[in-house]
Amino acid sequence: MSVDLWDGALIDARIWHARSGDVARSFRYRAVYAALPLPALEAGVLPLRLDRRGLWRIRRRDLGWRDGRGPGEFIGAILRPVGLGGADVTLVTLPRSLGHGFNPVSFWLARDGQGLRAVLAEVSNTFGERHLYLCRHADNRVIAEADRMVAEKLFHVSPFLPRSGRYEFRFDARPGRFGAWIDWFGEAGDLRLQTSMTGRARPLTAGSLRGAMLRHPFQGLKVTGLIHWQALQLALRGVRYSRKPRQLDRSMSEAQQRGADRDV
Known part of the structure; x- marks a missing residue:
């Protein structure tokens, strides 16, 4: 039976990065992400609980406003002004492991009875900074698996890429799986970096969580180590190293369908 991400799930993800242009290079690795429905997460009824110690951990201070306020309050303040305040939200994120946590991107998935309406991509860098890309259609219609949502790149992530060009996002949140694709195009419009995170979903239970924690106790350190190794x-x-620019004051922008009017 297919597992719904809004029921809680573990995602056995395959992460892929491929760079082209100045240097052609690609690498792959695996990680186990958690899909955490917000009502159950905030009620404390999931095997992974907010701010509870363990091999894996979900901390309020790693998400959203990062000041201790709840995740539901955070995402509600973003969705209500665009007419999606009643959406059901599940959070796809990489838990901390053995006290260490670095999550390049978390995805807040918002849907209603018809399908996926919005995705908030919370992108972080190794300097402790983050930017939010809100992906949705201007009329809030359902996001199909083939839809490409476009946003200007406004956040410095890698010292080997400029803060310019554009991103194209694509998502698949059907039962039984999760997929996110983020491509970066340079100022000339050429595809320079492709990334993807795809994997099958399985039930999030105390047993499945315990098994994942024991098999992957160091995955937070692994992700950080791989970033520095690459x-x-x-x-x-x-490849030329660029100093980190001062981040822009704007901490959130929108991504909307390619070819449509958009506010980025």
Whole structure:
């Protein structure tokens, strides 16, 4: 039976990055993400509980406003002004492991009875900064699996890529799986970086969580280590290192369908 992400799930994700243009390089790795329906998360009835200690941990301070306020309050304040305040939300995120946590991107998925209406991509960098990309149609119609949502790149992530160009987002949140694709196009409109996170979903239970924690106790450190290892490989191949610019004051922008009017 297919597992619905809004019922709670573990996602056995395959993450892929492929760079082209100045240097052609790609790498893959695996990680286990959690899909956490917000009502159950805030009620404390999921095997993963907010701010509860353990091999894996979900902390309020790692998400949303990062000041201790609840995740439901955070995402509600973003969805209500665009007419999606009544949507059901589940959070796809990488838990902390053994006290260490770095999550390049978390996805807040908002749907109603008809389908997926919005995705908030919460993108973080290794400097402790983040930017929110709200992906939706201007009329809030259902986001189909083939829809590409476009946003200007406004956030510095990698010292080996400029803060310019555009992102194209695509999502698949059907029962039994999760997929997110984020492509980066340079200022000339050329595709320079492709990334994806795809995987099958399985039930989130005390037993499945325990097994995942025991098999992947260090995945937070693994993700951070892989990011620095790939940075070293790019540096050794002569890719120019750029100093981190001062982040823009704007912390959220919208991504809407390619070819449509959009506010980014």
